[in-house]
Amino acid sequence: MAGIDLDIGFWCRAGRCPVNEDFCGAQLPPPGQEARGSVVAVADGVSAGGLGREAAQTTVTSVLRDYHGTPETWDTTVALDRVIAAQNAWLAGMNRRRAPAMGLTTLTALVLRGQSYTLAHVGDSRCYLLREGELTQLSHDHVVPHPDLRHRLLRAVGLEDHVVVDYQQGDLQVGDTFLLLTDGVHGSLPDRRLRECLAGREARAAAETVVEAALAAGSDDNVTALVVRVRGLLEATLQDAQRQAQALPVPPKLAVGAAIDGLVVTALVADNGVNRLYQVRDPGTQRLYALKTLHPSRAHDADERATLAHEGWLAARMASSRVAEHLVALHPWLPGGGERTAFYLLYDWHAGETLQQQIDRGERPGPTKAVALAMQALRVLGRLHRQGVVHRDIKPANLHQGDDGLLRVLDLGVALSGREPAATRALHAGTPSFINPEQWGFQLGPGEAEPAAPDAGSDLFALGVTLYQLLTGRLPYGEVLPYQMGRYHRDPVAPSRHNPEVPIWLDHVVLKAVARDRALRFETAEEFLLALERGASRPLNAPPASPLLRRDPAMRWKLLAGVSLVFNLILVVWLLFLPR
Incomplete structure (x- = not known):
């Protein structure tokens, strides 16, 4: 199975500083683990302690190296949290033996898997998403909210025994561009300039353009940019399906003639109290579909949502196998395009x-x-x-x-x-x-x-x-x-x-x-x-x-009870009626 088609490039320079304490990297999935996705990360070591470069390098390396070693059944956020927590515990243990702490770093890590992304973030490095010409900052800076103290971190890897990581997940689209930066870049360039640097360039060229623009704008810190362009996607993973199942609302009861996402309900086919099955029609093509969703009374049941999401994931997985013609085909996309507004599965309708x-x-x-x-x-x-x-x-x-x-x-x-x-x-x-x-x-x-x-x-x-x-x-x-x-x-x-x-x-x-x-x-x-x-x-x-005794294991006891009853009846008759 081929992995997601990605174009990844980065550019990292010390700038006007004598030592470069930034570090970044990317790790594609090993053969056979393409479904686990690719991971990229950027870290900015804290220079005041003296070992910021080492902290940044070991943190990024541990995330890239250890993520694919976690169990496949773990959710991406769980896998990242375990890896980051282990690295934080190691750094925090080292720092407890030093006064002041010397090995601290920020971290922004991104996993692109299936048709979704997962962002893990600590500190003031940043992650942006450029989609359809609009640049959006996905991360939040963990700094003191005062203009004169914005260089002071409230959170960092290695700062405390327990690190609180921000996580964010979302859908991927072909054409998405992710930009991971250290503060030496985003502190010097406005969002408008970042968007201009990304436009029309391959990933590495875009990363170099961003870094050189930050230096030209007067940045006096280390400068690092990592760019990821999404050129192709895998089929949806089970994690994608589960996330959408929990995020989207369950449709209300739909009457005949009601519309949902451009489809018109023509009949309620079945209702077992857990799921409802409707026949729906696409007005444009007049094609019939089967729409399966949860009963509204089960809308807040996370287990039922997860079960229905697993059904959809499994049906999609079987679509590429030899058994597909004997199963009902699932439609992951709406017939007319667009995004779904509710959680349901859409199948072919067969007469x-x-x-x-x-x-x-x-x-x-x-x-x-x-x-x-x-x-x-x-x-x-x-x-x-x-x-x-x-x-x-x-x-x-x-x-x-x-x-x-x-x-x-x-x-x-x-x-x-x-x-x-x-x-x-x-x-x-x-x-x-x-x-x-x-x-x-x-x-x-x-x-x-x-x-x-x-x-x-x-x-x-x-x-x-x-x-x-x-x-x-x-x-x-x-x-x-x-x-x-x-x-x-x-x-x-x-x-x-x-x-x-x-x-x-x-x-x-x-x-x-x-x-x-x-x-x-x-x-x-x-x-x-x-x-x-x-x-x-x-x-x-x-x-x-x-055999009778194997058909009914209790039969031997029934037979013994019957024999005992007959014996006792004979004994009673003998005692009461027969002459002595």
């Missing part, structure tokens, strides 16, 4: 219906068609599982057959990707009637088991239940209501007992897929798919019936 809608109408596919649908679903699941994704809610309502004949898997809302929020992972997600026994803590044989985490086998069991329902109109273990636990105290009835059209070989495949004993089920989607493809030519053996 057709879900398998659940067909079942509700009493239309049950024949065995041949049911097998064909299951095979399509297994190809999707196999590709998802190979990428480390577990769907967790496979059922007829989430399998959509389009007018084009293609089966699509819907709703990645509770899917596991390895990057899902902790709250999503902790959910006992899925539809109860389709959840495998292990997730309920059920096991065959004596003893109790803890509920198992969902995995690829959970999706395969759910698809087996789906295939059983398509063939018979029934559920193998009966319906489980949301407030109930699954009941697995009997083996399922063979589908052919409910539907004589089901061949025996298919009986064996379905019963293997929904077996109560995990060891008897299919291990992979490919194994399940192969069994269906071979069909009657190479049929599977019938899964063995579970």
Whole structure:
């Protein structure tokens, strides 16, 4: 994966000072870590102590070197905060042994990752953003608010045991230019002059022009400028999605005919109390879309926002994979351009219906068609599982057959990707009637088991239940209501007992897929798919019936209780009625 396309240049001079205590640098991501982004930093050592140059150099070096060594799961602000805090603790420890403190520095660090930037700032070096001709100062100077004392820092790396860092995050756009400066430059040049120096120049030439302009304007300090031009972006990262999810408002309830970001609502498709799904139309093209957002009552639930953001990130990530044609495409941008004013996901709209809608109408596919649908679903699941994704809610309502004949898997809302929020992972997600026994803590044989985490086998069991329902109109273990636990105290009835059209070989495949004993089920989607493809030519053996004592571990105690009851009844009869 290629990284963000950046043009980075810097220029650093001692100016009229004998020693240059400024330091700057840039670090591109190592191979394989392009998604972590690039980091640049500028520092201005405090000369009064005598070791400002060393403090600036070690601080910038530690940020550039250590940022990519932090865990990938950390948010950018967390990673920067840990790295800066460690450097501050080291400098502060050195300074405690000196009077006065000698190793202090400012720091302005910028990480450009995915489609967003993160700024970390301490002191009076600065960061500017030039966007569409407008120059904006992003950082705030930590100096004494008095004209005669503006050279005195209120915050610096190494000044105190705990450093307070300012953080700011925002969206990136192609064409953005970031300018990082030390006070020797911004103290001599107004914003208008900075903007002129940046215009029409490559990054290094622009940095040199800014520094030389500051010297020409009479700067008597070290002068450093670092310029970053954004020429291309990566696809949005999960961090981008999470940040937007928390920043944008949730739309209110939308009535038919209401408009949102240029899209007109044509129907409310579903409302489960957590999410609302609308059909919307683009008036310009008349194209239909599916708009998914949170129910207004969940607007302040940060966990639900994070879960929906993860769904959008995962759908976008899958768009470049082989599984994309069997998923519903996500639109990260509005059809007519512009910025979103609310938090929602925008998907393609496909004509057709879900398998659940067909079942509700009493239309049950024949065995041949049911097998064909299951095979399509297994190809999707196999590709998802190979990428480390577990769907967790496979059922007829989430399998959509389009007018084009293609089966699509819907709703990645509770899917596991390895990057899902902790709250999503902790959910006992899925539809109860389709959840495998292990997730309920059920096991065959004596003893109790803890509920198992969902995995690829959970999706395969759910698809087996789906295939059983398509063939018979029934559920193998009966319906489980949301407030109930699954009941697995009997083996399922063979589908052919409910539907004589089901061949025996298919009986064996379905019963293997929904077996109560995990060891008897299919291990992979490919194994399940192969069994269906071979069909009657190479049929599977019938899964063995579970012994009574394994079906119900409490049966031995029930039998002992029954024997004890009979014995006691005989004893009572003998004592009361038989002659002595």
